[in-house]
Amino acid sequence: MTKEQLIEQIRLKKSFLCIGLDVDLDKIPEHLKELEDPIFEFNKQIIDATHHLTVAYKPNIAFYEAYGIKGWQSLEKTINYLNQNYPEIFTIADAKRGDIGNTSTRYAKAYFEDLSFDSITVAPYMGRDSVEPFLAFKDKFTILLALTSNAGGLDFQTLEYNDEQLYQRVLKTSLNYKNSENLMYVVGATRPEYFQKIRKIVPNHFLLVPGVGAQGGSLQDVCKYGLTDDIGLLVNSSRGIIYASNGTDFAEKASEKSLELQQEMKTILDAQ
Numbered sequence: 001m002t003k004e005q006l007i008e009q010i011r012l013k014k015s016f017l018c019i020g021l022d023v024d025l026d027k028i029p030e031h032l033k034e035l036e037d038p039i040f041e042f043n044k045q046i047i048d049a050t051h052h053l054t055v056a057y058k059p060n061i062a063f064y065e066a067y068g069i070k071g072w073q074s075l076e077k078t079i080n081y082l083n084q085n086y087p088e089i090f091t092i093a094d095a096k097r098g099d100i101g102n103t104s105t106r107y108a109k110a111y112f113e114d115l116s117f118d119s120i121t122v123a124p125y126m127g128r129d130s131v132e133p134f135l136a137f138k139d140k141f142t143i144l145l146a147l148t149s150n151a152g153g154l155d156f157q158t159l160e161y162n163d164e165q166l167y168q169r170v171l172k173t174s175l176n177y178k179n180s181e182n183l184m185y186v187v188g189a190t191r192p193e194y195f196q197k198i199r200k201i202v203p204n205h206f207l208l209v210p211g212v213g214a215q216g217g218s219l220q221d222v223c224k225y226g227l228t229d230d231i232g233l234l235v236n237s238s239r240g241i242i243y244a245s246n247g248t249d250f251a252e253k254a255s256e257k258s259l260e261l262q263q264e265m266k267t268i269l270d271a272q
């Protein structure tokens with residue numbers, strides 16, 4: 001998918017919502033557990049009930065790896081289901097990969113070619129040659145961790161060196177990477193006070209913003225400085241949407257929670 005196609009979808013749906021598919025078998029409704037592939041069935045029903053309210057889905061790969069080969073098969077079925085039935089949806093493999101160049105190339109092939117995701121999250125710590133193999137793929141996006149939403153994110157990401165915090169250095173340096181137009185960045189919704197500074201460095205790149213919902217981040221605060229003329233935001237909520245109910249009405253309740261966020265986004269976009 002191109003950036004222009006993503007922006008078009010956001011304008012059409014009046015939504016820059018990303019729904020996180022972090023499926024935990026301990027949290028899904030009992031009646032699904034008897035099925036052959038409860039993870040896929042859960043995802044399928046969530047997707048069918050929410051696809052008109054969201055522009056992106058983000059399976060966090062850890063939740064699939066945790067169930068071994070069966071989890072991987074559920075992931076594969078989920079991405080195939082999305083690509084076949086809702087090709088207009090932007091897909092994010094939240095895998096937080098990155099390694100020496102030839103290894104990164106294998107990760108990129110696994111997620112962009114074999115699984116056909118539109119994007120993948122990547123850790124920047126190993127530098128240029130660990131990121132550029134992902135950027136080499138046309139119409140695919142590499143979402144670099146910049147300022148994460150978790151408390152421990154501040155252990156390193158805000159350390160200062162030469163009047164610059166580490167996350168600022170990550171943003172600035174990555175702009176010099178080959179094909180840097182294929183970059184997006186992760187910035188936590190729990191860090192609203194940093195958005196203005198971040199937008200000064202990356203005024204046009206999309207930010208993937210987790211942390212709304214279960215982690216307590218505010219959509220309004222994120223949009224104040226995060227929103228651009230081309231929107232530039234994908235705001236993720238996982239647990240707050242997919243576990244709104246663990247009864248037989250789970251998909252309906254997920255849809256209601258998605259609608260609440262979409263309506264809030266619509267109001268923000270209409271006022272732009």
Ligand SMILES: O=c1ccn([C@@H]2O[C@H](COP(=O)(O)O)[C@@H](O)[C@H]2O)c(=O)[nH]1
Nearest residue numbers: 060148149150188210214215237238239
């Ligand atoms: O800084 C980060 C980077 C990634 N995440 C991931 O996003 C979702 C958030 O889930 P919620 O249930 O909405 O809290 C999850 O997959 C995280 O691993 C993040 O939270 N913060």
